[in-house]
Amino acid sequence: MPAHRLKSVGRNVPRKDGFDKVTGAARYIDDIAFPNLLHARTIRSTIPCGAVAGIHLDFDAAGFTAVDHRDIPGRNIVALIDDDQPCLAEKTIRHVAEPILLLAHEDRERLLGATVRVDYTAAAANFDPERSTLAFKRVAIDKGDIDAGFAMADVIVEGEYRCGHQEQLYIEPNGVVAVPERGGITVYGSMQCPYYVHRALKVLLDLPDDKVRVVQTETGGGFGGKEEYPSMIACHAALVATKAKRPVKLIYDRVEDMLATTKRHPAIVRHRTGVKRDGTLTAVDIDAVLDGGAYATLSAVVLSRGAIHAAGPYRCDHVRIRGRAMMTNTPPNGAFRGFGAPQTQFAAEAHMDRIAEATGLDPVRVREVNALRPGDTTATGQRLGADCSALQVLREAVKRTDFKRKRREYARTANTRGARGIGLSLFFHGAGFTGAGEVKLASKATLELTGRGARIRVASTEIGQGTRTMHAQIVAESLGVPYDAVDVSAADTAEVPDSGPTVASRTCMVVGRILQRCAEEMKARLGDLTPKQYLKKHGPLVITRQYERPAGMQWDDESYRGDAYGSYGWGCDVVELEVDRDTWQVTPLAFATVHEIGKAIHPALAVGQIEGGSAQGLGYALLEQVVMRDGRMANAQLTNYIVPTPLDTPKMEVVLLENPYAYGPFGAKGVGEMPIDGPAPAVVNALRHAGFDVREIPATPERLMRSAPRTQSTRRHFMESE
Amino acid sequence: MSVRSVVSVVVNGRRRRLAVHPLKRLLDVLREDCGLTGTKEGCGEGECGACTVLLDGTPVNSCLIPAAHAAGARVTTIEGLGGRRGHPLQRAFVEHGGAQCGICTPGMIMAAVVLGPKPSLGEIKAGLAGNLCRCTGYEAIYRSIRKAV
Numbered sequence: 089m090p091a092h093r094l095k096s097v098g099r100n101v102p103r104k105d106g107f108d109k110v111t112g113a114a115r116y117i118d119d120i121a122f123p124n125l126l127h128a129r130t131i132r133s134t135i136p137c138g139a140v141a142g143i144h145l146d147f148d149a150a151g152f153t154a155v156d157h158r159d160i161p162g163r164n165i166v167a168l169i170d171d172d173q174p175c176l177a178e179k180t181i182r183h184v185a186e187p188i189l190l191l192a193h194e195d196r197e198r199l200l201g202a203t204v205r206v207d208y209t210a211a212a213a214n215f216d217p218e219r220s221t222l223a224f225k226r227v228a229i230d231k232g233d234i235d236a237g238f239a240m241a242d243v244i245v246e247g248e249y250r251c252g253h254q255e256q257l258y259i260e261p262n263g264v265v266a267v268p269e270r271g272g273i274t275v276y277g278s279m280q281c282p283y284y285v286h287r288a289l290k291v292l293l294d295l296p297d298d299k300v301r302v303v304q305t306e307t308g309g310g311f312g313g314k315e316e317y318p319s320m321i322a323c324h325a326a327l328v329a330t331k332a333k334r335p336v337k338l339i340y341d342r343v344e345d346m347l348a349t350t351k352r353h354p355a356i357v358r359h360r361t362g363v364k365r366d367g368t369l370t371a372v373d374i375d376a377v378l379d380g381g382a383y384a385t386l387s388a389v390v391l392s393r394g395a396i397h398a399a400g401p402y403r404c405d406h407v408r409i410r411g412r413a414m415m416t417n418t419p420p421n422g423a424f425r426g427f428g429a430p431q432t433q434f435a436a437e438a439h440m441d442r443i444a445e446a447t448g449l450d451p452v453r454v455r456e457v458n459a460l461r462p463g464d465t466t467a468t469g470q471r472l473g474a475d476c477s478a479l480q481v482l483r484e485a486v487k488r489t490d491f492k493r494k495r496r497e498y499a500r501t502a503n504t505r506g507a508r509g510i511g512l513s514l515f516f517h518g519a520g521f522t523g524a525g526e527v528k529l530a531s532k533a534t535l536e537l538t539g540r541g542a543r544i545r546v547a548s549t550e551i552g553q554g555t556r557t558m559h560a561q562i563v564a565e566s567l568g569v570p571y572d573a574v575d576v577s578a579a580d581t582a583e584v585p586d587s588g589p590t591v592a593s594r595t596c597m598v599v600g601r602i603l604q605r606c607a608e609e610m611k612a613r614l615g616d617l618t619p620k621q622y623l624k625k626h627g628p629l630v631i632t633r634q635y636e637r638p639a640g641m642q643w644d645d646e647s648y649r650g651d652a653y654g655s656y657g658w659g660c661d662v663v664e665l666e667v668d669r670d671t672w673q674v675t676p677l678a679f680a681t682v683h684e685i686g687k688a689i690h691p692a693l694a695v696g697q698i699e700g701g702s703a704q705g706l707g708y709a710l711l712e713q714v715v716m717r718d719g720r721m722a723n724a725q726l727t728n729y730i731v732p733t734p735l736d737t738p739k740m741e742v743v744l745l746e747n748p749y750a751y752g753p754f755g756a757k758g759v760g761e762m763p764i765d766g767p768a769p770a771v772v773n774a775l776r777h778a779g780f781d782v783r784e785i786p787a788t789p790e791r792l793m794r795s796a797p798r799t800q801s802t803r804r805h806f807m808e809s810e
Numbered sequence: 811m812s813v814r815s816v817v818s819v820v821v822n823g824r825r826r827r828l829a830v831h832p833l834k835r836l837l838d839v840l841r842e843d844c845g846l847t848g849t850k851e852g853c854g855e856g857e858c859g860a861c862t863v864l865l866d867g868t869p870v871n872s873c874l875i876p877a878a879h880a881a882g883a884r885v886t887t888i889e890g891l892g893g894r895r896g897h898p899l900q901r902a903f904v905e906h907g908g909a910q911c912g913i914c915t916p917g918m919i920m921a922a923v924v925l926g927p928k929p930s931l932g933e934i935k936a937g938l939a940g941n942l943c944r945c946t947g948y949e950a951i952y953r954s955i956r957k958a959v
Contacts, residue, residue: 100907102904102905103904103907103909105912106903106904106909107896107900107904108912109903109904109909109911109912109915110888110896110899110900110901110903110904110908110909110912110915110916110919111848111888111889111891111892111896111900112846112847112848112849112887112888112889112916113848114912115847116847116850116913118841118847118851119841119847256944257944258911258913258944259850259852259858259860259911259913259914259942259943259944260850260852260911260913261852306912307911308850308852308911308912308913308914309910309911309913309944309945310911311944341854342852342853342854342855551911552910552911552912552945553910554910692906692907692950693907695907695950696907696910696945696946696950699946699947699948699949699950700910700943700944700945700946700947701947702947703946703947703948704944704947725853725855725857726852726853726855726857726858726942727855727857731942731944732947733938733939733940733941733942734934734935734938734939734941734948734951735935735936735939737947737948737949740947740949
């Protein structure tokens with residue numbers, strides 16, 4: 089369909105939830121009143137490893153409800169992938185802040201005043217993923233013959249790169265309210281995945297499908313932090329509500345949210361790369377270790393995505409990637425926008441600038457030589473189609489930012505007090521669940537005809553990214569009705585089918601596509617009738633469709649070979665910064681990015697995703713440092729866990745390119761996660777340009793001070809080791 | 811809270827006499843005693859600005875203000891800002907993508923209200939330095955404020 093004929097798609101229509109959000113009318117979980125409510129609180133372990141030896145309730149228990157693992161009617165697990173994480177610890181403690189006991193009271197002050205003493209038998213904790221003996225998951229990707237690849241190399245470049253934890257820091261903390269009703273339980277709350285919560289509650293409470301209802305309330309940000317953790321909180325609140333037979337509110341304050349909930353996995357990534365003198369990669373050998381924390385959560389799939397993206401958007405015939413996610417005694421790490429790819433692509437892109445140095449090429453040239461082109465294959469052997477845009481985004485970003493001139497100009501400021509640097513990163517991001525994941529999910533979407541148009545029923549949640557608006561645009565366009573004639577149901581498991589989780593940049597590309605098929609079917613059924621005429625003549629019309637695998641898409645989970653993702657988005661970031669040589673403070677001066685996303689259904693929302701994700705990425709690169717002491721986050725508050733404020737965030741320029749994906753709605757690919765892949769390596773590469781050899785993020789002033797000043801002599805030290 | 815005193819405060823133009831603990835946070839007084847849930851709690855430590863309201867016309871973090879401190883003052887919350895069509899800033903935040911998840915939005919708008927018409931980018935950044943947004947990277951918020959008419 090030619091672009092000029094589109095009436096809803098591609099236009100910046102007013103977002104469905106806009107007015108309620110700017111007037112304060114939108115209802116988040118803490119804004120909703122429930123009668124006869126109890127407040128609940130979680131008693132957590134204070135040691136990282138050991139066993140519970142005794143629990144003492146040192147308060148007058150009148151009016152309190154106390155719940156421990158013996159109150160669980162079903163299985164004591166938070167059902168997800170490995171079923172290893174208890175809802176409430178029975179004896180074994182594997183991390184600080186592990187939930188042990190739940191208390192509830194109708195008076196919040198009395199609840200907070202209650203003192204619980206827990207006796208422990210402490211055991212030796214391990215916080216080093218490389219010394220851990222328990223792997224949650226190992227991944228091996230092999231392509232070609234790695235030894236043959238190294239034999240062809242003129243130069244071998246090695247390096248080790250490290251990333252710390254990162255806190256999602258949604259501004260609304262996690263919270264739910266559980267209401268016992270109809271012989272079962274209803275949970276309202278802030279979440280990304282109502283059906284994850286639904287399943288966890290069924291397993292914990294031993295209830296059938298229809299006795300559990302989960303309703304997403306307006307959600308104040310997620311970024312992955314509300315992918316799996318809300319299942320835990322919902323389980324806790326539901327246990328108390330079931331025992332007390334009253335509604336129970338469980339909302340974390342900021343400190344508890346930061347201490348107890350999941351974070352981005354820290355990573356150690358080692359590269360060994362064979363390169364020809366002209367910059368061509370002959371062998372790519374990567375070893376990636378993720379710190380999973382104390383329980384498996386989503387570590388297996390985070391590692392999978394991280395490993396598949398580890399070689400970056402580059403072609404090479406001989407690739408070996410090894411990844412492992414290891415258990416340690418810190419609170420479990422989990423989903424965070426990017427899901428393993430920001431860590432591995434940070435390493436790949438920081439390494440690529442060192443390859444450029446080692447071969448005497450400039451950072452643009454070495455990427456031009458190696459960037460994936462249509463027809464090339466990725467590390468898993470996926471042959472890329474015409475929607476591969478690595479070179480286009482690179483060239484557009486270089487041109488837009490006048491990169492080469494600034495590179496020469498800033499080089500003259502090295503070793504001055506306000507040294508400037510400019511660096512870039514090239515990256516890609518697969519949309520949708522990895523490999524056979526979408527086939528297994530078999531997501532559904534429903535469209536219901538209404539008198540004025542249609543109502544969307546999906547479990548995809550609005551968490552700020554614009555789900556309701558973007559889905560309504562797709563339906564309006566496909567059905568041929570105005571945008572305003574499309575309504576969107578709340579993500580309530582009693583009303584919507586399981587559309588899969590709202591994660592993995594899949595809500596537009598995957599769920600949007602299913603909705604498009606529903607709308608096309610509805611349009612065909614309507615024929616020449618208006619919705620009102622159809623309803624009068626034929627009665628209700630409800631269409632449900634399920635995910636269909638794109639033709640020719642193949643994946644083998646055993647060998648990790650095949651089409652890892654339906655499609656990839658492509659991005660190139662350019663960062664300009666200044667380093668104060670007295671304070672070692674880094675000031676980002678300008679940020680520009682080119683993103684190729686297939687089709688921007690709502691350009692302003694897409695740009696909003698890219699600007700927001702990029703700001704989070706700049707925080708990851710420079711500011712956001714989780715300090716762990718004996719397995720406990722020592723800076724679990726906003727006073728000293730620093731996220732970018734307006735004054736820390738540089739001017740941002742976003743350029744959208746559209747190279748349509750045949751199986752995305754109107755050509756759209758995923759966009760939510762990709763923006764966070766690029767900023768950290770672009771920052772570190774700009775720091776390298778300014779004279780600082782930094783290989784660990786966040787690049788704090790302390791780390792900058794310690795980093796050895798880069799000298800010309802490193803240029804020809806090909807066999808450099810860490 | 812057993813200790814209570816009567817605090818008289820004008821909220822969104824309406825005088826209220828509230829029997830509350832004198833140290834109860836203004837944030838909780840607004841949300842629980844006045845039913846005005848548009849003011850949000852993000853951190854409870856005065857860092858995120860989600861609870862920003864105007865106290866006698868000055869933006870404050872209402873999580874740091876005890877009820878007694880607000881006695882006799884005029885408090886304006888997001889609910890008291892616009893009429894039926896909304897304040898120009900509210901309309902601009904909808905139109906230009908200033909609100910994503912929306913949890914920082916009421917505080918962000920209250921901090922922006924005092925910037926007056928046509929603030930410079932530097933004035934906006936300084937004025938919003940105490941308000942965190944994790945969704946937008948702030949650019950869309952600047953666009954919204956600069957285009958508000």
